[in-house]
Each structure stands twice: as C-alpha cells, then as structure tokens.
Amino acid sequence: MNPSEKNIPTHHLTSEQFQLMTLDTGHPENFNDVHRHNFFEIIWFSHVKENSSLELDFESHILKNNQICIIAPGQVFNMKLRGEKGYVLAVSREIFKEASDIETILTGGTCPFSLDPQSGETCSTIISLMEKEYNGSSRLDLLKSYLRAFCIIITEQISLQNPSINDRQRIQELVSLIEEHYTAEKDTRFYADQIKISTHHLNDIVRLSRGTTVKKMIAQRLVLEAKRELSFGALTVKEIAFKLGFSDASYFSRFFKKHTGRNPEGFKEGKA
Numbered sequence: 001m002n003p004s005e006k007n008i009p010t011h012h013l014t015s016e017q018f019q020l021m022t023l024d025t026g027h028p029e030n031f032n033d034v035h036r037h038n039f040f041e042i043i044w045f046s047h048v049k050e051n052s053s054l055e056l057d058f059e060s061h062i063l064k065n066n067q068i069c070i071i072a073p074g075q076v077f078n079m080k081l082r083g084e085k086g087y088v089l090a091v092s093r094e095i096f097k098e099a100s101d102i103e104t105i106l107t108g109g110t111c112p113f114s115l116d117p118q119s120g121e122t123c124s125t126i127i128s129l130m131e132k133e134y135n136g137s138s139r140l141d142l143l144k145s146y147l148r149a150f151c152i153i154i155t156e157q158i159s160l161q162n163p164s165i166n167d168r169q170r171i172q173e174l175v176s177l178i179e180e181h182y183t184a185e186k187d188t189r190f191y192a193d194q195i196k197i198s199t200h201h202l203n204d205i206v207r208l209s210r211g212t213t214v215k216k217m218i219a220q221r222l223v224l225e226a227k228r229e230l231s232f233g234a235l236t237v238k239e240i241a242f243k244l245g246f247s248d249a250s251y252f253s254r255f256f257k258k259h260t261g262r263n264p265e266g267f268k269e270g271k272a
Contacts, residue, residue: 072109
C-alpha cells in the first residue's frame with residue numbers, strides 16, 4: 001500500500017441511502033480533507049473558479065464549468081472548495097447499481113468529464129425535479145427514477161468522450177451472453193446480433209482488448225465446462241458431448257483434443 005494512503009478516513013452515509021446538497025450552500029460531507037467514501041458520489045460542477053481543481057486517487061484534475069465527476073467507493077478524494085457552484089449526490093452502492101450498470105463506473109468511478117449544452121439543460125431539469133422531491137415528499141422510488149434518468153444522460157456523455165468505455169461494456173455483455181448461450185450458440189454472428197454490432201467490429205474489439213476472437217472465447221468456455229464434467233461429473237463422454245451442444249460425440253472428441261492436446265477419455269482417466 002502507498003504510505004500516503006494510510007490512515008485515510010472513510011466517510012459514510014448515515015441514515016439516508018440518498019442525499020442531495022449544493023456545493024455553495026452545503027454538502028453531505030466535509031470536502032476539506034483527504035478521504036474515501038463507502039458510497040458513490042456524483043459531483044456536478046456547474047460553475048467553477050479559475051484554476052479550480054480536485055484530487056482523485058492522488059492525481060490532480062483542473063475543473064471547467066459543467067463538468068461531472070463520479071467517485072466510487074474506496075477512491076481517495078480531496079478538494080478545497082473556493083465558492084464553486086453545483087450539486088453533490090451521495091448515493092448508496094445499492095441504489096447506484098440500480099441507476100447505472102456500466103461496469104467501469106461501478107468499479108472505478110470517472111475523472112471529471114464535460115456535459116454538452118443540450119445534455120446540461122436536460123440534467124438541469126432532472127436535478128431540479130430531484131431537488132424539489134428531495135426537499136418535499138422525498139419518495140425514494142421517485143428519486144431513484146430521477147437518478148436513473150440523470151445517469152442515462154451523463155453516461156452517454158462519458159461514452160461519447162471515451163469510446164473505450166463502450167467497448168468495455170460490450171466485452172462485459174459478450175462474456176454474459178457466452179455464459180448464457182455457449183452450449184446452444186457457437187456462431188459469432190449470434191453474439192454480434194445480440195450486441196447490435198457487426199461480427200467484424202465485435203472481433204476487432206475482442207482482439208484489441210483480449211488478444212483473442214469471439215470463437216476462441218466460446219471454445220474456451222466449452223473446454224472449461226467439458227473439463228469440469230470429465231473431472232467431477234458422472235456423465236459419459238457421449239453424454240457430455242450432447243450436454244454441451246455437440247450433435248456428434250466424435251466431433252466433440254476432436255474439438256477437445258484440438259484445444260487440450262488430449263482425448264476426453266484420456267483426460268477423464270487421468271482425473272480418476
């Protein structure tokens with residue numbers, strides 16, 4: 001652990017799962033120290049001073065008007081407020097996961113990113129409704145709906161400014177789809193159609209991010225399951241072949257040997 005990370009206090013949400021405050025009139029926590037959160041924090045800097053900056057995980061970021069920063073639980077944050085204006089949303093892990101399902105944000109937050117004028121207007125409308133509800137009836141279901149709408153707008157902006165986030169999302173979706181369909185669907189086109197991109201584009205993303213192909217990812221999952229069945233299951237090789245979606249046991253045997261260098265029978269006997 002970096003010595004500078006020792007004894008860094010963690011700020012907690014108390015009784016509420018959702019808090020909304022403004023930067024200029026108050027906020028859910030004290031910014032003026034180095035700290036972590038056990039919750040997600042969305043900060044919208046609508047107006048900042050010249051040379052306003054924040055530190056996130058020990059890196060300094062100069063701020064501009066209409067920028068948003070999402071801080072994930074565990075990240076180290078520090079900022080000295082100097083009259084900046086904007087909003088702070090403190091959101092429990094559970095509620096934030098309902099509002100945003102982008103894996104990279106859930107695990108690592110975001111550095112400050114900009115809102116274009118149209119998105120800024122939309123977010124302003126949403127947060128006005130959110131603020132009115134929070135200071136009024138404070139119905140959690142309605143606040144969650146507003147938060148979900150807000151997150152849809154801001155994550156679109158993230159994706160436009162950082163296309164690699166789109167690719168990481170697609171990889172996550174591909175992994176989930178393979179896990180669900182690998183025994184029935186072994187063709188790359190099926191997965192590309194589900195993700196709504198071309199097979200060529202999908203393979204490009206997989207090659208750049210994982211150094212492999214969709215076909216090889218499916219094969220790796222099939223081989224893993226075959227090894228599990230051969231090692232710990234009671235099925236015959238023929239039964240395993242049919243379970244994994246192979247219409248012919250001899251084809252399964254050739255497939256297994258191609259990827260492992262061993263026949264299924266030999267692998268099974270070696271584990272016996």
